[in-house]
Amino acid sequence: MSLDSGIGSLGCSDEYVVRRLFVFIKDNLIFESLQDGLMQKQLLSEKEKEEYVCSNCARHYWSERLLKLIIRRKRCKEFVAFIHQMSCHKHVSEKILEVQEKAKGGTLKAANGAVQRRINLTLTHELLQRHFACLYMELEPREIADEMFQAGHLTLVDHDNVTESNQRYKRLSFLLNILMKKELYAQLVCTLQSMGYRSVLDTLQKDRKLKNKPSEYSTCIQHNFILLQENIPCFGDASFLMEHELDSTNISDIESCKNAVRKISKLLKILLIRGKPACKEFFRVIEVDLKREDLIQKMKYKSAEIKRRGKPNLNQRHRSLRTPCLQEHEEFLNEELEPLDISDLLFEEGAMEISAHDKITETSRRQKQMKYLLETVNGNENDCFHFFLYILQKEGYESILEELKKSAPGAVGAVPHEQSENLRLSIRVAREPDDVGNGDIHMRLSVGGRTGPQVEQALQDSHSSGTEILEEAILHGVVDIRGVSSGSIVLQLRPVTDQAVQTLLNVRDNNRLVEMIVGMLKKVNIASMMDGTEPLEIKVQVYKANPVGIISKAEDAEPIKKRLKAHRNVLVSELEPRAIAHVLSKSKAFAKSAIDSVLNADSCNDRVENLLSLVEDGDFEVVKEFVTALKDLGYSSIVELIDPPDIHNRAENIRKMITSNYKNILEEMQMKLAKETLSKCVGDVDEIREKILPKNGNRKKRMSSFLQFILQDDHNVIEFEKMLRNNDLEDLLKIDENVQGEHIPTQGIEMTFVEDRIHSSSEGVLFEAVITLSHTA
Incomplete structure (x- = not known):
């Protein structure tokens, strides 16, 4: 018998009872106490437990997944018999018996309160989409899906599609799409009625926005959205302090956010959704538990200022802008805007709904964030466009505002891409390095012919105004451009990885240097500067910058000192300074007065601070003794934090990925x-x-x-x-195999080496060659 045929076809079978009591059973099952018995009765296998029931979900969803597995595998009869035998689940057993008796006697009420008088409401997908923000605030899609699955309106697959996501936005979108495809709008109305969502039904019936005035607490939290993200502790602490206000879905949604700031952001929005009691309690937690009355005062002051200000004024120059400018300059905005910051600022001003903010900030890629942001601003709900312009004005995006005032950009003067591809390339190498270190290098590009000055100026202008020249240097040469000098162009290059310079100048085995230089020339549209009759010659000279000295012991200790500062909060909270000071007192590197300054400090925090200051101000031996003391006392995690093993090799691998x-x-x-x-x-x-x-x-x-x-x-x-x-x-x-490693020789490159070429010495020019570019016939 297929579950998709609907619950009505199941009669009063055990499967019917389990489906009908789905919410009650999942809320009352204690999975941990049942799992051994379930396995003994072969109602659950180890594989099913590991790969489905307990896989990639929070503990509080294990019982729900177990029930769906029981239904899916047709094990309801055995499961009901098993529950009747479990004394620790007597209340569940009694509920099952009650429903079975009522079903047999014909006294069981229809699902979703169908006995109620139905309201006169015809839903459509368009109507629900118009009130998406209201539904987002008022409904938890998981609860609706539970009720509709329990009533037989949704299948197991439908229920999975809605409930498996840890993003409320996706859950609601999936639910609405299922309702549309299966035409379950009448069933949704019954479900909302039975669950008591009168305000939602009223909003849909009248087809107008729900007017709920937010509490002072809610408004103050929203006005200080960014301040709170920066000032309340990590989510672990906040979750512990606020757990009595959060349900299992709330906690799961927050924990699914990997980013610490986004966890706090999610917590704040959940409190706003939950309303005045939750927001009021949050104020109490900040003031009493966290002892941050100063933060409360800042919040109240800022909220009062925003209320006093009202709708902000725009600069006279920007008041004529209208939403069509967004579409006209869409490409430019996609390139320049930073959607995460702007979304936070719009939400803080009340110009963006929680649903829109979630949709943008819970998307990982910037281009998708931009798409959703521009859709929201263009929709102009809550005067969003006005506040968008105000934020650009306030945050210093003056160049973007000026661009929006211009007419839509045209494509006049665009040079076809293939024009720069139809070039013949040759290189004549006159000097190669015998041995080269990996310090900074200077690369001089002297462009010959009538167009030489124009090309050199174009390269310099491109580096000053954009990143395309730098992108070519990092992508092909794995070198960073520290500066560009005029005259003959001199690129001041800094190697990004240990082998960058050696690889770049090894033109016999790879084409990185040629590809880097030609790539830069193409970025400045070199083909358009060539008249087609005269080849373009570029003399390339590479020579050492300042020689790299031997790293002293003091310099060797600097990375550890830097990491002490970076992880200071962790060290202050984790270290026991008296024990460390006792060990260090036996070292000649620490004077007795220095140890006394640690031991005699007023508090534990002060003792740690004094100890860390001694190390940061000390020489190599002081740093070495401190790290040794931490190892001896068992602070292995702290040692790994401040002096991680093999950090350089790990960082080198990451650098290769970045470049x-x-x-x-x-x-x-x-x-x-x-x-x-x-x-x-x-x-x-x-x-x-x-x-x-x-x-x-x-x-x-x-x-x-x-x-x-x-x-x-x-x-x-x-x-x-x-x-x-x-x-x-x-x-x-992920490393692009087409870029990393030894390159396949580029088709069409003619490479020659001067027979009596000069080998470079330890000083002066390391590499010298002439690259010739000419149009193909």
Whole structure:
């Protein structure tokens, strides 16, 4: 008998009873106490448990999955008999018997309260979509799916499709699509009636937006959405403090967010959905449990300021802008906007619904985030477009506002891509390096002929205004451009990986150098600058920059000191300073007065702070003794944090992934992700944080500066990888086999080596060649 035929066809069988009591049974089963018995009775196998019931879901969904497995495998009769034998589930057994008796006697009420007088309401997919935000706020799709599955309206597959997602937006979308495909709108009305959703039914019946005035607590939380993300503790603490206000679905949705900030964001939105009692309790937790009355005062002040301000004023220059400009400049906006930050700001202003915010921020890729953001802003609910312009104005996106005021860009003057491909390429190598280190190098490009100055200027302008030249350097050369000098173009290149320079200058075995230079020339449209009669010659000279000195012991200790600062909060909370000071007191590296400053401090936190300051100000021996003491005292996790084993090799592998995918990574980068990474970075974080602000130019240029900063330090590279994984962007770490490794010689390259070529010495020019470009016939 197929479950898809509907519950009515099951009569009063055990399967009917299990389906009819689906919600009650799953809420009252204790899976852990039953699993051994279920396996003994062959109602559950180890494989079914590992691969389905307990796979990739929170503990509180195990019973639900077990029940669906029992139904799917046609084991309901045996399951009911098993429950009757379990004294610890007597209440479940009694409920089953009650339903069986009523079913036999014909006194069992119809599912979903069908005896009620139905309201006069005809639903359509369009009507439900119009009120999507209301449904999102008022309904939990899992609960609706449970009731409709229990009543026989949804199949097991339908129920899985709705309930298996940890994103409320997807659950509701799946549910509405199922209702549309199966024309279950009348059944939905009955379900909503039986579950008491009067306000939702009223909204749908009148086809107008639900007008619920939010509480002062809710409004204040929303007005301080970003402040709270930055100031309340990690989700583990927040979840413990707020668990009495969260149900199993809430906790599961929050835990599914990998990003720490997004976990807090999700918690705040769930509190807003749950309403005044939950929001009021959150205020109490902040003030009493977290002892952050200062934060409460900041929140109240900001909320009062927003209310006093009302609808913000736009600069006179921007008041004439209308929503069509979004479509006209869609390509530009897709390139420049940072949807995560803008969505947070729009939500904070009340210009974006929770459903829209979830849809944008729970999507991992920037281009999809942009698509949903522009759809929301263009829809202009809650004056969203006005607030969008205000946010651009307030946050320093002046260049974007100026672009929006221009007429739609045309395609005049575009050069066909194939024009730059129809080039003949040859290279004549006059000097090769005998041996080369991996320090910084300078590459001089001297372009001959009448067009030489024009080409050189184009290269310099391109580097100043965009990232395309840098992208070619990193992608093909695995080198970072630190600067560009004028005259004959001199590229100041810094190797990204240990073998970058050796590989770049090894033109006999790979074409990286040629591909890098020609790639740069193509980016500035070299074909359009050539008159077709005269070949273009580029003399390439590579020479060492400042020689790399031997790393001193003091410099060798610097990475550990940097990581001490980066992980200071963890160290302060985890270390027992008296025990460490006692061990260090036996070392000659620590003076007695230094140890006394630790032991005599007023509090444990002060003692740890004093100890860490001693290490940060100390020499190599001090750092070495401190790490040894931690090892001796069993702080293995702390040692791995501040002096991770084989960190350089791990970072080198990540660098290869980053350089291989540099263009795609740059496409995804935005302020929210950069800030998350920088919060764990070492080095001059404040300088780079200021440098990447929107006021400092286009997004790619700013984010390229961020990536250049990241690539310089092993610790930062590893933190960047963690950030990508925490934001579901790990696909960006796959190495492109077409880019990495030794390249297949490019078709059409004529390569010659001068017989009496000069070998480079340890000083001066390392490499010299002439690249010739000419149009093919």
